[in-house]
Amino acid sequence: MRMQKITELNGGEILAKMVMTSDYTVLLSEGTKLRKEYIDKLKELGIKEVVVEDQIDTEEVKILKDETGKNFKNKVKDIIEKHTYRHSKELVELSKTADNIINNLLEEEEVIERIYDIKERSSDIYEHSINICSLAILVSLKMKISQKKIHDIGVGCLLHDLGLRYITVNYTNRDIKEFSEAELAEYKKHPIYGYSALKDETWISDLSKDIILYHHQNMDGSGYPLKSVHIPIEVKIVNICEQFDEMICGIGYSRLKVFEAIQYLKRNKGILFDSSIVDIFLEFTAVYPAGSYILTNEGEIGIVLRQNKNNPDRPFIKIIYDKMGNRVQHDFVKDLLTEENIFIEKVIEKI
DSSP states (O other): OEEEEGGGOOSOOBBSSOEEOTTOOEEEOTTOBOOHHHHHHHHHTTOOEEEEOOOOOOOOOOSSOHHHHHHHHHHHHHHHHHOBTTBOGGGGHHHHHHHHHHHHHHTSTTTTTOOBOOOOOOOOHHHHHHHHHHHHHHHHHHTTOOHHHHHHHHHHHHHTTGGGGGOOOOOBTOOGGGSOHHHHHHHTTHHHHHHHHHTTOSSSOHHHHHHHHHTTBOTTSOBSSSOOSOOOHHHHHHHHHHHHHHHHHTBSSOOOOHHHHHHHHHHTBTTTBOHHHHHHHHHSBOSSOTTOEEEETTSOEEEEEEEETTEEEEEEEEEEEOTTSOBOOSOOEEETTTOTTOOEEEEEOOO
16 A cells, blocks of 8 residues: 555545544545545545555556557558548558568467457457457467468458448447347448458458458358358458457447357357357457456455466456455455366456
8 A cells, every 4th residue: 555645646546544534534435446526525625645555467468569559550540541432552551461460469479378368448440450350360370370361361350341431320339139120231231341342352362352241150151241151261260259359349239348258159159150269269368357356256356467378267366355345455366276166256347
């Protein structure tokens, strides 16, 4: 714990000791998460300092570093927003961007051996495209797919949602099950719009075009737009990465927690999705990303600190509140790989 000046608070800090007035009236209790309005009120009351918990450092492992991912996103956004049906030559640049993403991933040591902290978030189609490109490349590397096809997968991923540029339906943080009949019909056309815009281009491979057309096509023939069951394995990879990322960033879905999206993949393994691909995808996807607040089966509340290699559902957690609801005053870290009788019951909102 540490003493912090009121003027240095940003919001989100946790009080380590209660705040009282000079006549011992309790203003805020120990364990309170400071909001902006609380901080403003404390300033009004002349409170100069409070005691807050030390910031908990978590070891978050990201597929692409923040600045790198942002640069790729801006590049993709700039190129696609300049594109029209009649002018596709700018899109050739995305072929180079796909190779840059592949090379960026390959520069990292043990890239296919890590467990990544992929978090739910709000996202636009450009960040979404970068994310599924990264996910699909990781799966493909683990499956030892050829370099040429990995390139084509990357290009297809960056362009897979091009057709969303040509629809007017609001799909952000909405489940397509709630769309009107007209909205749903229009939304389901976006793979065809994207494919039609590029079908005559010679710089993009047939595999990349198939990814654009079939990325919403499931293994059992469900999905859209053409109800086909004969789709390449590379398209099946993208389909799984696509649906997972859509669920956690709210594109065509009401946003889900990561563990909920993982449960969906598991439930539909061998039905909608190729079982072998799902298994490989789950090898590197943390069920409970670093920084997640969780409730254990013993009634403790903690935060995920870091992952255990090869065990994406058994992370290290720091206990913040014990089973009696008392705030833990010392470092109390549990390794769920060795604590065999302790399980995470659910992810909770920040305390």
